[in-house]
Amino acid sequence: MEKNPIPLILDTDPGVDDFFCLAVVCAHPDVFSLCAVTSVGGNNSTDVTTKNAMDILALFHHDAPVFRGSDRYLTEEFGEPVVTAHGANGLAEQILPDSKRVPGKEKAWDAIYRIALEEQGNLELLTVGPLTNIAIAFLKYPSLSKMIRRITMMGGTNFIGNIGPYAEANIGHDAMAARIVFESGVPVHMVGLDSTIQCPVPLEEFEKMSGHTDPFIRNTMRELIRFRKGEAMHDAVAAACMIDPDIVSWKTADVTVEVNEGLTKGMTVIFPDENGNDRVAHNPVRERYLAVFEKTVQYYREGFYESK
Numbered sequence: 001m002e003k004n005p006i007p008l009i010l011d012t013d014p015g016v017d018d019f020f021c022l023a024v025v026c027a028h029p030d031v032f033s034l035c036a037v038t039s040v041g042g043n044n045s046t047d048v049t050t051k052n053a054m055d056i057l058a059l060f061h062h063d064a065p066v067f068r069g070s071d072r073y074l075t076e077e078f079g080e081p082v083v084t085a086h087g088a089n090g091l092a093e094q095i096l097p098d099s100k101r102v103p104g105k106e107k108a109w110d111a112i113y114r115i116a117l118e119e120q121g122n123l124e125l126l127t128v129g130p131l132t133n134i135a136i137a138f139l140k141y142p143s144l145s146k147m148i149r150r151i152t153m154m155g156g157t158n159f160i161g162n163i164g165p166y167a168e169a170n171i172g173h174d175a176m177a178a179r180i181v182f183e184s185g186v187p188v189h190m191v192g193l194d195s196t197i198q199c200p201v202p203l204e205e206f207e208k209m210s211g212h213t214d215p216f217i218r219n220t221m222r223e224l225i226r227f228r229k230g231e232a233m234h235d236a237v238a239a240a241c242m243i244d245p246d247i248v249s250w251k252t253a254d255v256t257v258e259v260n261e262g263l264t265k266g267m268t269v270i271f272p273d274e275n276g277n278d279r280v281a282h283n284p285v286r287e288r289y290l291a292v293f294e295k296t297v298q299y300y301r302e303g304f305y306e307s308k
Contacts, residue, residue: 005033006242007119009112011069012235013042013129014052016086016224021128021154021235022053023221024243024292026060027299031243034062035115035123038108040069042130042173044081044090049129050103052090058099059217061305066101069108069133073174085228092227094220109137116147123147126242127181128154128235130170135177138184145184153181154238156255156268157193158282165263168193172266179257182268188278190255191238192268195248195281199237199289202230209294217300240292241281247288248281255280 010025012018025032037057039050050068057064072078087093104111112133116123125148127134134151137144155170155178163172171178182188203225210218225233241247254276258267270280 005029005031007035007123008032009036009038009115009123009125010034011038011040011108011125011127011129011133012053013040013044013049014056015043015049015090015129015235016092016228017233017235018043018128019056019091019224020233021239022056023060024236024239024296025126026057026062027296028243034064035119036111037064037066038069038112038133039066040108040129040133041071041078043086045078046071048090054101054103055096055099058101059096060300065104067106067108067111068103070136073130073132074135074176075174087227092224094223096220108133109140112137113141113144116144121147122149124149125151126239127151128170128238130174131155131177131181132174135174135180138180145186148186150187150189151181152189152191152238152242154191154196154235156190158270158280160194162193164266167266168268171257171268175257175259175266179259182255182257182278185277188255189241189281190268190278191241191248191281193234195284196232196234196237198232198284199286200230200232201225201290201293205290206297210297212301213297214300214302214304221297236293237284237289240289243292244288247284247292249283250279250281252276253278253280
C-alpha cells in the first residue's frame with residue numbers, strides 16, 4: 001500500500017552537514033512533503049544560516065518557505081561561528097548562486113504552530129541544529145505538543161561528545177531547550193553522534209556514485225566532502241533514518257538532558273524503558289545509509305528539475 005509523504009518541517013542551521021540533510025530531504029519527494037524549513041543559529045549567525053537555507057533550497061529547485069528563528073539560545077548568546085567544521089560562510093567557503101529569496105514574515109515558532117494546526121496531528125519535525133526554535137514553540141503554544149506526531153533528531157549521544165566529554169553540539173549548545181523538547185511529550189527518535197559518526201562517505205566512494213550528477217551540485221558536494229575529509233555528514237544520517245529506519249537499531253527509552261553547569265552539562269541521560277516515549281539509535285548499518293546517500297546524489301542528475 002502506497003504511503004502518503006510525511007508532512008515535515010526541517011529545523012536546521014546550515015552548515016555543511018545540513019547541506020547534505022537538505023539534499024536527502026529534497027531528493028525524496030515520495031517520502032517527504034517539506035512544508036517549511038526553519039532556521040536557527042549555531043554553526044553561524046541566524047542571518048547566515050537563513051540565507052544558506054534559502055540558497056540551498058534554490059539549488060535543489062525546491063520551493064519550501066524558510067522561516068527565520070532565534071538569534072540566541074534560550075539562556076545565553078551564540079558563540080563564534082564554527083569555522084573549523086563549516087567554514088566562515090557556513091558552507092566551507094563554497095559560493096552558491098544567490099537565490100534572491102526572502103524568509104517568510106512569521107517567526108519560526110509561529111510557523112511551526114500554524115503548520116501543525118493545518119496538518120491536524122500528522123506533522124513531523126526533523127531537527128538537525130540546536131533545539132531553541134522548537135523549545136520556544138512549545139513554551140509559547142502549550143497545546144503544540146499534542147499536534148506533532150514525532151520528532152526525529154540529529155542530536156545527543158550514547159557515550160561520546162564533541163563539545164565536551166558527554167555533550168553533543170546540537171544538545172549541548174542549548175541544553176535547556178533540549179530538555180524542554182525531550183520532556184514535551186512528543187515522541188523523539190534520537191539519532192546521536194555515536195551512530196552518525198559511523199557513517200562516513202569518503203571522497204572516493206562519492207566519486208563512484210556521482211558520475212551523472214548535475215556538475216555544479218556534484219562539484220559543491222565534492223568540495224564539502226573534501227573540506228570535512230570524508231567524515232560523516234551527521235545531519236544527513238538522521239534524514240536517511242526517516243527513509244529507512246533499519247539503517248539503525250532502536251532502543252525504547254525515556255531521555256532527558258542534564259542542564260546543570262559542569263562536565264555533564266548537555267549530556268543526554270537515557271533511561272531504557274520498554275514503555276518509554278523515545279527511541280534511541282544504535283548499531284548503524286553503513287551500507288544501508290550509503291544506499292540512501294547514493295540515491296540522493298543520483299537524484300540530482302543534470303536537468304533533474306525539468307521532470308519535477
